[in-house]
Amino acid sequence: MFITFEGIEGSGKTTQIELLIPVLQAKGYDCVLTREPGATEIGNKIRAILLDAAHTSMIPLTELLLYEADRTQHVHEVIKPALASKKVVVSDRFFDATTVYQGYARGFDLDLIQQIHHMVLGGLKPDLTLILDLPAHDGLERAWQRINSRSGGLPEDRFEKEALAFHEKVRQGYLTLASEEPQRFRLIDASRDEQTMHKEITDVVLELIGVKGQ
Ligand code: TMP
Numbered sequence: 001m002f003i004t005f006e007g008i009e010g011s012g013k014t015t016q017i018e019l020l021i022p023v024l025q026a027k028g029y030d031c032v033l034t035r036e037p038g039a040t041e042i043g044n045k046i047r048a049i050l051l052d053a054a055h056t057s058m059i060p061l062t063e064l065l066l067y068e069a070d071r072t073q074h075v076h077e078v079i080k081p082a083l084a085s086k087k088v089v090v091s092d093r094f095f096d097a098t099t100v101y102q103g104y105a106r107g108f109d110l111d112l113i114q115q116i117h118h119m120v121l122g123g124l125k126p127d128l129t130l131i132l133d134l135p136a137h138d139g140l141e142r143a144w145q146r147i148n149s150r151s152g153g154l155p156e157d158r159f160e161k162e163a164l165a166f167h168e169k170v171r172q173g174y175l176t177l178a179s180e181e182p183q184r185f186r187l188i189d190a191s192r193d194e195q196t197m198h199k200e201i202t203d204v205v206l207e208l209i210g211v212k213g214q
Pocket of ligand 1: 009036037067092093094095096097098099101102159160
């Protein structure tokens with residue numbers, strides 16, 4: 001079982017994943033929690049390059065290929081082995097993020113991105129993708145509150161520094177994907193409180209696991 005979480009900055013993906021995993025574990029499911037970018041040793045180095053706001057000279061093609069390099073390593077080292085041993089894999093972002101951020105928002109050709117995904121993923125696709133949806137303005141406000149309350153560490157705010165219009169395109173991109181493939185995507189209204197969202201997400205995930213007989 002492969003579940004991915006997507007959404008704009010500040011949509012609460014990471015919090016919701018942290019709430020979901022213990023519920024699944026308490027029910028006896030062996031879970032692997034992972035993320036993009038940065039789930040492997042190589043990926044962590046790529047993440048630092050990608051999210052460093054000092055890298056203002058990074059051109060969009062470099063960005064696209066770095067995300068795909070991170071993903072290639074992630075699929076090989078983490079996702080495929082975990083799925084082969086029947087684990088429940090939960091990833092904080094996956095290939096839809098590239099379609100949306102580098103495709104819909106940066107403007108890369110969507111067919112080109114699809115071809116790269118064919119090469120990187122083969123036939124691998126999540127069973128379920130939860131999109132935590134809220135207006136870009138609200139998400140960004142939350143994301144900046146989080147960044148400003150954090151002290152020390154590497155700054156990872158290259159994307160938060162993008163204009164609001166960029167994040168609106170990201171949001172619209174996710175909504176387009178969800179409407180094109182409704183059987184895989186589930187939209188979660190992320191303007192609600194954490195516990196209400198958690199309950200809906202848990203219900204959706206447990207129902208799917210039940211149906212698939214994981
Ligand atoms: P996050 O860890 O806060 O989700 O940050 C990852 C950032 O990288 C986020 O701004 C979205 C961006 N991103 C892309 O632009 N393309 C991708 O393929 C992925 C996985 C993330």
